[in-house]
Protein backbone atom coordinates (compact mmCIF):
# COMPACT_ATOMS: atom_id res chain seq x y z
CA UNK A 7 0.00 0.00 0.00
CA UNK A 8 1.63 3.24 -1.06
CA UNK A 9 1.74 6.06 1.40
CA UNK A 10 3.20 9.51 1.12
CA UNK A 11 4.75 10.27 4.49
CA UNK A 12 4.35 7.67 7.22
CA UNK A 13 6.67 4.64 7.13
CA UNK A 14 4.75 3.06 9.99
CA UNK A 15 1.12 3.11 10.97
CA UNK A 16 0.00 5.16 14.00
CA UNK A 17 -0.80 1.87 15.74
CA UNK A 18 2.75 0.62 15.23
CA UNK A 19 4.16 3.85 16.65
CA UNK A 20 1.93 3.54 19.73
CA UNK A 21 2.96 -0.10 20.22
CA UNK A 22 6.64 0.84 19.96
CA UNK A 23 6.29 3.69 22.44
CA UNK A 24 4.34 1.44 24.79
CA UNK A 25 7.03 -1.26 24.52
CA UNK A 26 9.84 1.15 25.41
CA UNK A 27 7.72 2.59 28.23
CA UNK A 28 7.00 -0.86 29.64
CA UNK A 29 10.69 -1.80 29.53
CA UNK A 30 11.72 1.42 31.29
CA UNK A 31 8.98 0.85 33.90
CA UNK A 32 10.14 -2.76 34.46
CA UNK A 33 13.80 -1.70 34.86
CA UNK A 34 12.84 1.12 37.24
CA UNK A 35 10.67 -1.25 39.30
CA UNK A 36 13.50 -3.79 39.53
CA UNK A 37 16.10 -1.16 40.52
CA UNK A 38 13.76 0.25 43.15
CA UNK A 39 12.90 -3.21 44.56
CA UNK A 40 16.61 -4.22 44.58
CA UNK A 41 17.64 -1.01 46.38
CA UNK A 42 14.88 -1.52 48.94
CA UNK A 43 15.90 -5.14 49.56
CA UNK A 44 19.58 -4.22 49.96
CA UNK A 45 18.79 -1.39 52.40
CA UNK A 46 16.57 -3.69 54.42
CA UNK A 47 19.27 -6.41 54.53
CA UNK A 48 21.92 -3.87 55.53
CA UNK A 49 19.88 -2.58 58.47
CA UNK A 50 18.91 -6.10 59.60
CA UNK A 51 22.45 -7.57 59.39
CA UNK A 52 24.07 -4.57 61.03
CA UNK A 53 21.52 -4.74 63.88
CA UNK A 54 22.30 -8.44 64.38
CA UNK A 55 26.09 -7.71 64.43
CA UNK A 56 25.59 -4.93 66.99
CA UNK A 57 23.58 -7.30 69.25
CA UNK A 58 26.24 -10.00 68.97
CA UNK A 59 29.10 -7.55 69.71
CA UNK A 60 27.20 -6.13 72.69
CA UNK A 61 26.83 -9.66 74.08
CA UNK A 62 30.53 -10.39 73.64
CA UNK A 63 31.42 -7.07 75.27
CA UNK A 64 29.23 -7.93 78.27
CA UNK A 65 30.95 -11.33 78.69
CA UNK A 66 34.49 -9.88 78.32
CA UNK A 67 33.67 -6.97 80.64
CA UNK A 68 32.77 -9.49 83.38
CA UNK A 69 35.98 -11.42 82.78
CA UNK A 70 38.35 -8.44 82.81
CA UNK A 71 36.87 -6.72 85.89
CA UNK A 72 39.23 -8.59 88.26
CA UNK A 73 42.32 -7.77 86.13
CA UNK A 74 41.29 -4.13 86.11
CA UNK A 75 40.70 -4.11 89.86
CA UNK A 76 44.14 -5.60 90.55
CA UNK A 77 45.98 -3.67 87.87
CA UNK A 78 46.99 -6.82 86.00
CA UNK A 79 47.49 -5.54 82.46
CA UNK A 80 48.94 -8.81 81.25
CA UNK A 81 45.86 -10.81 82.27
CA UNK A 82 43.57 -8.13 80.86
CA UNK A 83 45.39 -8.19 77.52
CA UNK A 84 45.15 -11.99 77.34
CA UNK A 85 41.49 -11.79 78.16
CA UNK A 86 40.95 -9.29 75.36
CA UNK A 87 42.99 -11.48 72.99
CA UNK A 88 40.49 -14.30 73.53
CA UNK A 89 38.17 -12.24 71.34
CA UNK A 90 40.26 -13.21 68.30
CA UNK A 91 37.75 -16.07 67.87
CA UNK A 92 35.14 -13.49 66.91
CA UNK A 93 36.04 -13.12 63.26
CA UNK A 94 34.64 -9.67 62.84
CA UNK A 95 36.48 -7.98 65.79
CA UNK A 96 39.01 -5.26 64.92
CA UNK A 97 40.07 -3.81 68.28
CA UNK A 98 39.26 -4.32 71.93
CA UNK A 99 40.37 -1.48 74.24
CA UNK A 100 40.05 -1.40 78.03
CA UNK A 101 40.10 1.95 79.87
CA UNK A 102 40.40 2.37 83.63
CA UNK A 103 37.94 4.48 85.61
CA UNK A 104 40.02 7.62 84.81
CA UNK A 105 39.63 6.97 81.11
CA UNK A 106 43.27 5.99 80.66
CA UNK A 107 44.21 3.16 78.37
CA UNK A 108 44.68 -0.01 80.45
CA UNK A 109 44.94 -2.80 77.89
CA UNK A 110 44.40 -3.19 74.19
CA UNK A 111 44.14 -5.90 71.62
CA UNK A 112 44.33 -5.13 67.89
CA UNK A 113 43.30 -7.77 65.38
CA UNK A 114 44.29 -5.93 62.29
CA UNK A 115 46.33 -2.82 61.62
CA UNK A 116 43.61 -1.57 59.35
CA UNK A 117 41.10 -1.17 62.15
CA UNK A 118 43.57 -0.09 64.85
CA UNK A 119 42.87 3.55 64.27
CA UNK A 120 39.11 3.21 64.65
CA UNK A 121 37.97 5.05 67.71
CA UNK A 122 34.74 4.97 69.54
CA UNK A 123 31.42 5.54 67.69
CA UNK A 124 30.52 3.87 64.46
CA UNK A 125 31.73 4.78 61.00
CA UNK A 126 31.14 3.19 57.62
CA UNK A 127 32.93 -0.16 57.66
CA UNK A 128 33.07 -0.50 61.46
CA UNK A 129 30.72 -0.65 64.36
CA UNK A 130 31.73 0.31 67.96
CA UNK A 131 30.17 -0.92 71.18
CA UNK A 132 31.03 0.42 74.63
CA UNK A 133 30.45 -1.64 77.76
CA UNK A 134 30.94 -0.43 81.37
CA UNK A 135 33.22 -2.67 83.52
CA UNK A 136 32.16 -2.90 87.16
CA UNK A 137 32.41 -5.11 90.14
CA UNK A 138 29.41 -5.33 92.54
CA UNK A 139 28.00 -2.11 91.24
CA UNK A 140 31.27 -0.23 91.50
CA UNK A 141 32.49 1.22 88.18
CA UNK A 142 36.05 0.14 87.29
CA UNK A 143 36.34 1.41 83.71
CA UNK A 144 34.95 0.71 80.29
CA UNK A 145 35.54 -1.70 77.46
CA UNK A 146 35.29 -0.63 73.82
CA UNK A 147 34.91 -3.18 71.06
CA UNK A 148 35.20 -2.16 67.43
CA UNK A 149 33.96 -4.70 64.89
CA UNK A 150 34.19 -4.65 61.14
CA UNK A 151 31.10 -4.56 58.92
CA UNK A 152 33.19 -5.62 55.91
CA UNK A 153 31.75 -9.09 55.94
CA UNK A 154 28.23 -7.68 55.80
CA UNK A 155 29.23 -5.36 52.95
CA UNK A 156 30.91 -8.23 51.07
CA UNK A 157 27.81 -10.38 51.59
CA UNK A 158 25.54 -7.58 50.45
CA UNK A 159 27.68 -6.94 47.37
CA UNK A 160 27.47 -10.61 46.46
CA UNK A 161 23.72 -10.49 47.10
CA UNK A 162 23.41 -7.34 44.96
CA UNK A 163 25.42 -9.02 42.17
CA UNK A 164 23.18 -12.07 42.23
CA UNK A 165 20.10 -9.85 42.34
CA UNK A 166 21.37 -7.84 39.36
CA UNK A 167 22.15 -11.03 37.43
CA UNK A 168 18.71 -12.52 38.21
CA UNK A 169 17.02 -9.22 37.29
CA UNK A 170 18.99 -8.98 34.06
CA UNK A 171 18.02 -12.55 33.19
CA UNK A 172 14.39 -11.80 33.99
CA UNK A 173 14.53 -8.59 31.98
CA UNK A 174 16.03 -10.38 29.00
CA UNK A 175 13.23 -12.95 29.11
CA UNK A 176 10.61 -10.18 29.45
CA UNK A 177 12.25 -8.19 26.64
CA UNK A 178 12.30 -11.26 24.39
CA UNK A 179 8.64 -12.00 25.14
CA UNK A 180 7.75 -8.34 24.59
CA UNK A 181 9.71 -8.26 21.34
CA UNK A 182 7.88 -11.34 20.06
CA UNK A 183 4.51 -10.00 21.19
CA UNK A 184 5.24 -6.65 19.59
CA UNK A 185 6.35 -8.29 16.37
CA UNK A 186 3.08 -10.26 16.29
CA UNK A 187 0.99 -7.19 17.12
CA UNK A 188 2.87 -5.19 14.47
CA UNK A 189 2.28 -7.94 11.88
CA UNK A 190 -1.44 -8.05 12.81
CA UNK A 191 -1.59 -4.25 12.58
CA UNK A 192 0.11 -4.26 9.19
CA UNK A 193 -2.41 -6.84 8.00
CA UNK A 194 -5.32 -4.81 9.39
CA UNK A 195 -3.92 -1.64 7.83
CA UNK A 196 -3.53 -3.46 4.53
CA UNK A 197 -7.07 -4.81 4.64
CA UNK A 198 -8.51 -1.46 5.67
CA UNK A 199 -6.84 0.29 2.74
CA UNK A 200 -6.80 -2.30 -0.01
CA UNK A 201 -9.52 -3.42 -2.37
CA UNK A 202 -9.85 -7.18 -2.00
CA UNK A 203 -10.69 -7.86 -5.66
CA UNK A 204 -8.01 -5.87 -7.47
CA UNK A 205 -5.37 -5.27 -4.76
CA UNK A 206 -5.53 -1.56 -5.55
CA UNK A 207 -5.91 1.12 -2.85
CA UNK A 208 -9.58 1.22 -1.91
CA UNK A 209 -11.81 4.28 -1.71
CA UNK A 210 -10.58 5.23 1.79
CA UNK A 211 -6.89 5.04 0.82
CA UNK A 212 -7.48 6.77 -2.51
CA UNK A 213 -9.27 9.68 -0.89
CA UNK A 214 -6.54 10.01 1.72
CA UNK A 215 -3.98 10.03 -1.08
CA UNK A 216 -5.92 12.76 -2.85
CA UNK A 217 -6.18 14.76 0.38
CA UNK A 218 -2.41 14.60 0.80
CA UNK A 219 -1.75 15.43 -2.85
CA UNK A 220 -3.99 18.49 -2.52
CA UNK A 221 -2.25 19.54 0.70
CA UNK A 222 1.13 19.28 -1.06
CA UNK A 223 -0.08 21.37 -3.99
CA UNK A 224 -1.74 24.06 -1.91
CA UNK A 225 1.07 26.54 -2.40
CA UNK A 226 3.03 24.83 -5.15
CA UNK A 227 3.03 24.82 -8.92
CA UNK A 228 1.21 22.31 -11.05
CA UNK A 229 -2.14 20.64 -10.72
CA UNK A 230 -3.58 17.50 -9.18
CA UNK A 231 -5.61 15.70 -11.82
CA UNK A 232 -8.50 13.53 -10.66
CA UNK A 233 -9.75 11.15 -13.35
CA UNK A 234 -12.78 9.04 -12.48
CA UNK A 235 -12.87 5.99 -14.73
CA UNK A 236 -16.18 4.09 -14.82
CA UNK A 237 -16.54 1.00 -16.99
CA UNK A 238 -19.30 1.11 -19.55
CA UNK A 239 -22.08 -1.44 -19.26
CA UNK A 240 -20.08 -3.56 -16.84
CA UNK A 241 -23.32 -4.96 -15.48
CA UNK A 242 -23.67 -6.82 -18.78
CA UNK A 243 -20.43 -8.74 -18.15
CA UNK A 244 -21.70 -9.80 -14.74
CA UNK A 245 -25.07 -10.74 -16.16
CA UNK A 246 -23.73 -12.68 -19.14
CA UNK A 247 -20.39 -14.13 -18.00
CA UNK A 248 -21.04 -14.27 -14.25
CA UNK A 249 -19.81 -12.36 -11.21
CA UNK A 250 -16.50 -14.26 -11.05
CA UNK A 251 -15.71 -13.30 -14.63
CA UNK A 252 -16.65 -9.73 -13.71
CA UNK A 253 -14.05 -9.89 -10.92
CA UNK A 254 -11.40 -11.13 -13.36
CA UNK A 255 -12.22 -8.29 -15.73
CA UNK A 256 -11.94 -5.80 -12.88
CA UNK A 257 -8.50 -7.22 -12.05
CA UNK A 258 -7.34 -6.95 -15.66
CA UNK A 259 -8.70 -3.43 -15.97
CA UNK A 260 -6.91 -2.50 -12.74
CA UNK A 261 -3.62 -3.82 -14.17
CA UNK A 262 -4.18 -1.99 -17.47
CA UNK A 263 -4.89 1.32 -15.72
CA UNK A 264 -1.93 0.76 -13.37
CA UNK A 265 0.31 0.46 -16.42
CA UNK A 266 -0.57 3.99 -17.48
CA UNK A 267 0.60 5.87 -14.38
CA UNK A 268 3.84 5.82 -12.39
CA UNK A 269 4.37 6.64 -8.70
CA UNK A 270 3.64 9.00 -7.08
CA UNK A 271 0.53 8.95 -9.28
CA UNK A 272 -2.04 6.47 -8.08
CA UNK A 273 -4.84 4.23 -9.32
CA UNK A 274 -7.47 3.20 -6.77
CA UNK A 275 -10.79 1.39 -6.95
CA UNK A 276 -13.45 3.54 -5.38
CA UNK A 277 -16.61 1.65 -6.28
CA UNK A 278 -18.08 -1.36 -8.10
CA UNK A 279 -16.69 -0.63 -11.57
CA UNK A 280 -15.31 2.82 -10.79
CA UNK A 281 -11.62 3.64 -10.53
CA UNK A 282 -9.87 6.90 -9.66
CA UNK A 283 -6.55 8.03 -11.05
CA UNK A 284 -4.79 10.79 -9.13
CA UNK A 285 -1.87 12.32 -10.96
CA UNK A 286 0.44 15.30 -10.55
CA UNK A 287 0.42 17.21 -13.82
CA UNK A 288 1.84 20.49 -15.03
CA UNK A 289 -1.37 21.62 -16.75
CA UNK A 290 -4.68 20.55 -18.29
CA UNK A 291 -2.94 19.21 -21.40
CA UNK A 292 -0.94 16.77 -19.24
CA UNK A 293 -4.15 15.58 -17.58
CA UNK A 294 -5.87 15.09 -20.92
CA UNK A 295 -2.91 13.06 -22.14
CA UNK A 296 -3.24 10.72 -19.15
CA UNK A 297 -6.99 10.43 -19.75
CA UNK A 298 -6.43 9.47 -23.39
CA UNK A 299 -3.78 6.93 -22.38
CA UNK A 300 -6.27 5.41 -19.89
CA UNK A 301 -8.90 5.03 -22.62
CA UNK A 302 -6.30 3.60 -24.99
CA UNK A 303 -5.19 1.06 -22.37
CA UNK A 304 -8.75 -0.31 -22.28
CA UNK A 305 -9.04 -0.55 -26.02
CA UNK A 306 -7.37 -3.96 -26.23
CA UNK A 307 -9.66 -6.92 -25.52
CA UNK A 308 -9.53 -8.66 -22.14
CA UNK A 309 -9.39 -12.44 -21.99
CA UNK A 310 -11.99 -14.05 -19.75
CA UNK A 311 -12.68 -17.77 -19.36
CA UNK A 312 -15.80 -17.26 -21.43
CA UNK A 313 -13.95 -15.49 -24.25
CA UNK A 314 -12.60 -12.06 -25.07
CA UNK A 315 -14.45 -8.95 -24.00
CA UNK A 316 -13.96 -5.27 -24.64
CA UNK A 317 -14.28 -2.99 -21.68
CA UNK A 318 -14.58 0.62 -22.61
CA UNK A 319 -14.84 3.26 -19.96
CA UNK A 320 -16.08 6.80 -19.46
CA UNK A 321 -13.67 9.21 -17.82
CA UNK A 322 -14.48 12.41 -15.92
CA UNK A 323 -11.57 14.79 -15.35
CA UNK A 324 -11.19 17.61 -12.86
CA UNK A 325 -8.09 19.56 -11.84
CA UNK A 326 -7.13 21.01 -8.49
CA UNK A 327 -6.76 23.94 -8.04
CA UNK A 328 -7.69 25.02 -11.56
CA UNK A 329 -11.30 23.71 -11.50
CA UNK A 330 -12.12 23.20 -7.84
CA UNK A 331 -10.93 24.72 -4.56
CA UNK A 332 -10.87 21.56 -2.42
CA UNK A 333 -11.17 17.82 -2.16
CA UNK A 334 -14.99 17.60 -1.98
CA UNK A 335 -15.42 19.94 -4.92
CA UNK A 336 -12.79 18.24 -7.06
CA UNK A 337 -14.47 14.86 -6.54
CA UNK A 338 -17.99 16.09 -7.19
CA UNK A 339 -16.81 18.01 -10.27
CA UNK A 340 -14.99 14.96 -11.67
CA UNK A 341 -18.19 13.02 -11.01
CA UNK A 342 -20.24 15.62 -12.89
CA UNK A 343 -17.80 15.32 -15.83
CA UNK A 344 -18.07 11.53 -15.69
CA UNK A 345 -21.85 11.77 -15.71
CA UNK A 346 -21.61 13.98 -18.77
CA UNK A 347 -19.29 11.44 -20.47
CA UNK A 348 -21.84 8.67 -19.83
CA UNK A 349 -24.67 10.84 -21.10
CA UNK A 350 -22.73 11.75 -24.23
CA UNK A 351 -22.52 8.12 -25.31
CA UNK A 352 -19.78 6.57 -23.10
CA UNK A 353 -16.23 5.54 -24.07
CA UNK A 354 -14.88 9.08 -23.86
CA UNK A 355 -13.05 11.58 -21.70
CA UNK A 356 -14.89 14.68 -20.57
CA UNK A 357 -13.19 17.46 -18.64
CA UNK A 358 -15.10 19.45 -16.07
CA UNK A 359 -16.44 22.88 -17.00
CA UNK A 360 -18.24 25.14 -14.50
CA UNK A 361 -21.66 24.83 -16.21
CA UNK A 362 -21.70 21.20 -15.13
CA UNK A 363 -22.02 22.25 -11.52
CA UNK A 364 -25.37 23.83 -12.21
CA UNK A 365 -26.56 20.77 -14.12
CA UNK A 366 -25.35 18.47 -11.33
CA UNK A 367 -27.08 20.61 -8.72
CA UNK A 368 -30.30 20.54 -10.75
CA UNK A 369 -30.06 16.80 -11.06
CA UNK A 370 -29.38 16.38 -7.31
CA UNK A 371 -32.39 18.59 -6.56
CA UNK A 372 -34.53 16.58 -8.97
CA UNK A 373 -33.45 13.37 -7.26
CA UNK A 374 -34.31 14.73 -3.81
CA UNK A 375 -37.70 15.99 -5.05
CA UNK A 376 -38.44 12.66 -6.73
CA UNK A 377 -37.69 10.76 -3.53
CA UNK A 378 -40.09 13.01 -1.64
CA UNK A 379 -42.72 12.72 -4.37
CA UNK A 380 -42.60 8.90 -4.19
CA UNK A 381 -42.81 9.01 -0.39
CA UNK A 382 -45.78 11.39 -0.42
CA UNK A 383 -47.41 9.58 -3.36
CA UNK A 384 -47.93 12.74 -5.40
CA UNK A 385 -47.11 11.06 -8.72
CA UNK A 386 -50.20 10.41 -10.82
CA UNK A 387 -51.01 7.55 -13.16
CA UNK A 388 -52.76 8.76 -16.30
CA UNK A 389 -54.72 6.03 -18.02
CA UNK A 390 -54.81 5.99 -21.77
CA UNK A 391 -57.62 3.73 -23.09
CA UNK A 392 -56.87 1.22 -25.81
CA UNK A 393 -59.55 0.26 -28.30
CA UNK A 394 -60.04 -2.67 -30.64
CA UNK A 395 -60.07 -1.09 -34.14
CA UNK A 396 -62.43 -3.69 -35.53
CA UNK A 397 -65.10 -3.60 -32.84
CA UNK A 398 -64.40 -0.15 -31.43
CA UNK A 399 -64.55 -1.66 -27.92
CA UNK A 400 -62.15 -0.55 -25.18
CA UNK A 401 -59.87 -3.50 -24.46
CA UNK A 402 -57.55 -2.05 -21.87
CA UNK A 403 -55.76 1.00 -20.57
CA UNK A 404 -52.10 2.01 -20.60
CA UNK A 405 -50.82 3.53 -17.35
CA UNK A 406 -48.61 6.58 -17.90
CA UNK A 407 -46.86 8.22 -15.00
CA UNK A 408 -47.06 11.98 -14.54
CA UNK A 409 -45.36 14.14 -11.92
CA UNK A 410 -47.03 17.39 -10.98
CA UNK A 411 -44.15 19.27 -9.30
CA UNK A 412 -45.31 21.95 -6.81
CA UNK A 413 -42.93 24.58 -8.26
CA UNK A 414 -42.02 23.39 -11.73
CA UNK A 415 -45.41 22.15 -12.95
CA UNK A 416 -45.45 18.82 -14.78
CA UNK A 417 -41.94 17.33 -15.00
CA UNK A 418 -41.40 15.35 -18.16
CA UNK A 419 -40.94 11.59 -17.74
CA UNK A 420 -38.00 12.00 -20.14
CA UNK A 421 -36.37 14.00 -17.37
CA UNK A 422 -37.29 12.10 -14.22
CA UNK A 423 -37.25 8.47 -15.47
CA UNK A 424 -33.47 8.52 -16.22
CA UNK A 425 -32.89 9.97 -12.73
CA UNK A 426 -35.04 7.21 -11.24
CA UNK A 427 -33.07 4.64 -13.23
CA UNK A 428 -29.67 6.00 -12.24
CA UNK A 429 -30.54 6.17 -8.56
CA UNK A 430 -32.35 2.83 -8.35
CA UNK A 431 -35.60 4.61 -7.41
CA UNK A 432 -37.11 3.05 -10.50
CA UNK A 433 -37.71 -0.21 -8.61
CA UNK A 434 -39.75 1.46 -5.88
CA UNK A 435 -41.49 3.59 -8.45
CA UNK A 436 -42.41 0.55 -10.58
CA UNK A 437 -43.90 -1.26 -7.56
CA UNK A 438 -45.91 1.76 -6.58
CA UNK A 439 -47.34 2.24 -10.08
CA UNK A 440 -48.31 -1.45 -10.25
CA UNK A 441 -50.03 -1.33 -6.85
CA UNK A 442 -51.85 1.87 -7.72
CA UNK A 443 -52.97 0.61 -11.18
CA UNK A 444 -54.30 -2.63 -9.65
CA UNK A 445 -56.17 -0.68 -6.98
CA UNK A 446 -57.70 1.62 -9.65
CA UNK A 447 -58.76 -1.30 -11.85
CA UNK A 448 -60.38 -2.99 -8.83
CA UNK A 449 -62.23 0.27 -8.01
CA UNK A 450 -63.51 0.61 -11.61
CA UNK A 451 -64.66 -2.99 -11.45
CA UNK A 452 -66.64 -2.30 -8.28
CA UNK A 453 -68.23 0.73 -10.02
CA UNK A 454 -69.41 -1.55 -12.87
CA UNK A 455 -67.02 -0.38 -15.56
CA UNK A 456 -67.04 -2.54 -18.72
CA UNK A 457 -64.46 -5.25 -18.83
Ligand SMILES: Nc1nc2c(ncn2[C@@H]2O[C@H](COP(=O)(O)OP(=O)(O)OP(=O)(O)O)[C@@H](O)[C@H]2O)c(=O)[nH]1
Pocket residue numbers: 203236237238239240241242244248249250251252253256277278279348352
Ligand atom coordinates in the same frame (compact mmCIF):
# COMPACT_ATOMS: atom_id res chain seq x y z
N1 LIG B 1 -17.99 -8.75 -10.56
C1 LIG B 1 -18.18 -7.72 -9.74
N2 LIG B 1 -19.18 -6.87 -9.97
C2 LIG B 1 -19.35 -5.83 -9.14
C3 LIG B 1 -18.52 -5.63 -8.04
N3 LIG B 1 -18.93 -4.52 -7.39
C4 LIG B 1 -20.00 -4.05 -8.08
N4 LIG B 1 -20.25 -4.83 -9.14
C5 LIG B 1 -21.26 -4.67 -10.15
O1 LIG B 1 -20.87 -3.63 -11.00
C6 LIG B 1 -22.01 -3.14 -11.68
C7 LIG B 1 -21.90 -1.65 -11.78
O2 LIG B 1 -22.93 -1.23 -12.49
P1 LIG B 1 -23.13 0.25 -13.03
O3 LIG B 1 -21.88 1.00 -13.03
O4 LIG B 1 -24.27 0.81 -12.27
O5 LIG B 1 -23.63 -0.01 -14.47
P2 LIG B 1 -22.87 -0.29 -15.82
O6 LIG B 1 -23.45 -1.54 -16.38
O7 LIG B 1 -21.41 -0.23 -15.72
O8 LIG B 1 -23.43 0.93 -16.64
P3 LIG B 1 -22.78 2.34 -16.87
O9 LIG B 1 -21.84 2.64 -15.77
O10 LIG B 1 -23.97 3.26 -16.88
O11 LIG B 1 -22.14 2.24 -18.19
C8 LIG B 1 -23.22 -3.63 -10.87
O12 LIG B 1 -23.88 -4.60 -11.60
C9 LIG B 1 -22.60 -4.25 -9.62
O13 LIG B 1 -23.33 -5.36 -9.15
C10 LIG B 1 -17.47 -6.57 -7.81
O14 LIG B 1 -16.68 -6.47 -6.89
N5 LIG B 1 -17.32 -7.58 -8.68
